[in-house]
Amino acid sequence: MRDQMSDRFLDVINRYLLPMERLERVIDSSYFLRANLSFAFAQGYCHPPDGFYGKMINYPDPGGALDIFGRRYANTNKRRRGNGLELIPIDEQLELHYSVEPALKRREGMPPFAEYHVRFPLSGCTGYFDHRHSLRTAMETHPLLQKRVPAIASFLELPQERLGVTGSLSYGRLEDEDDDIDLAVYVTVDEQWQIARRIRDLVKRPEHQVIEFGKFWPMRFFYDGTLICPFFIYADPGEIPLASMTMETIAEPQPFSGRVCDDRHGAFLPILLELERVQVGPERVDRIQLIIYDSSVRGEYVSGDVITGTARLVRVTTPANTYRALLVTTGTAISGGGRRRG
Numbered sequence: 001m002r003d004q005m006s007d008r009f010l011d012v013i014n015r016y017l018l019p020m021e022r023l024e025r026v027i028d029s030s031y032f033l034r035a036n037l038s039f040a041f042a043q044g045y046c047h048p049p050d051g052f053y054g055k056m057i058n059y060p061d062p063g064g065a066l067d068i069f070g071r072r073y074a075n076t077n078k079r080r081r082g083n084g085l086e087l088i089p090i091d092e093q094l095e096l097h098y099s100v101e102p103a104l105k106r107r108e109g110m111p112p113f114a115e116y117h118v119r120f121p122l123s124g125c126t127g128y129f130d131h132r133h134s135l136r137t138a139m140e141t142h143p144l145l146q147k148r149v150p151a152i153a154s155f156l157e158l159p160q161e162r163l164g165v166t167g168s169l170s171y172g173r174l175e176d177e178d179d180d181i182d183l184a185v186y187v188t189v190d191e192q193w194q195i196a197r198r199i200r201d202l203v204k205r206p207e208h209q210v211i212e213f214g215k216f217w218p219m220r221f222f223y224d225g226t227l228i229c230p231f232f233i234y235a236d237p238g239e240i241p242l243a244s245m246t247m248e249t250i251a252e253p254q255p256f257s258g259r260v261c262d263d264r265h266g267a268f269l270p271i272l273l274e275l276e277r278v279q280v281g282p283e284r285v286d287r288i289q290l291i292i293y294d295s296s297v298r299g300e301y302v303s304g305d306v307i308t309g310t311a312r313l314v315r316v317t318t319p320a321n322t323y324r325a326l327l328v329t330t331g332t333a334i335s336g337g338g339r340r341r342g
Contacts, residue, residue: 009069009070013033013171015172016137017128018133026042027042028042028043028044028269029182030166030170031129031167033128033129033171034124034125034126037071038059038101039056039059040052040056040057040125041055045234045243048119051119051122054117057075057077058073059073059074059101060072061073068171077093087213090116090330091116094118104119111247112247112249113247129171131184131233132161132163134170134172135163138169138174142174148224158185162235163185167182169181180220180227180228181226186233187235188234188239192232192264193263196232196299199219199221210227219267219298219299241265242270242272246317247315247317249312249313250315254280255279255309255310256326257308257309258278259306260274260303260306261275261276263303267299270293271291273289273292275287275289291314291316292331293327294329300331306336307334307335308335309335311326312327
């Protein structure tokens with residue numbers, strides 16, 4: 001890559017980028033640099049053996065609003081509106097992918113949970129950004145991280161070695177001290193559950209709350225003046241419930257309602273909730289799993305919440321068993337729970 005050209009962009013990126021031959025498996029919230037120099041973001045843990053499902057977050061564009069180390073980029077999930085930013089609706093994001101790179105529109109064999117994702121071949125990537133390697137590298141450059149990260153680790157009650165970064169910090173971009181920190185937090189299921197409760201207690205105080213894009217974010221918080229966006233990553237691969245699965249649609253989206261009775265995987269992606277007292281269309285169900293493949297609602301729903309919306313009925317097959325579940329691919333299709341807490 002350095003042989004192609006030498007500039008500030010490559011000088012910085014090459015400090016963070018790891019070669020593809022070092023990639024052991026694709027995990028949630030990981031960034032990849034593609035051969036066309038776009039940045040792609042993997043979501044979840046169930047991926048094809050030769051690629052991953054995710055989104056192209058930033059792509060080269062001479063007229064783009066982003067400056068990434070001297071190169072202009074455009075973004076697929078946010079856009080300027082007046083003096084601020086707004087989220088681009090998820091269906092528009094998908095269409096933007098297609099307009100930028102028509103080859104991404106090939107959707108043969110795409111599973112139902114990837115409705116708003118595209119498939120990227122690993123062969124089209126020049127390298128990837130490991131969460132923890134990126135944090136170690138970024139801390140060598142940014143004094144803000146040297147101060148904040150140990151304090152955040154203490155608040156989370158985790159060793160600093162269990163923390164990494166995702167988002168633009170994956171490749172070293174931190175414009176100023178007002179930037180948020182997208183923190184990759186490697187935890188067991190029990191640790192995640194305890195930390196999520198701690199964060200919910202913290203954001204009961206207005207000075208720690210994050211109100212952004214017109215909503216309250218229960219898993220984002222201000223800590224010592226810095227906005228922290230945690231992305232929980234399974235530290236133990238054996239605890240990942242949907243890493244090896246197939247999924248097929250039984251029934252297209254229909255109304256459902258139910259009460260959350262188990263939220264222990266509620267802040268990972270995919271979000272996995274156990275529901276009881278469930279109504280699915282005309283059918284009543286004692287219990288069923290709800291799978292939400294939308295990272296924007298991580299941690300919003302907890303045990304005791306009654307939620308409603310529309311969902312597909314799907315059949316999930318894992319190495320252990322086969323079962324029916326509800327699938328939602330965009331958080332706007334459900335309501336209740338955490339959306340009321342702000």
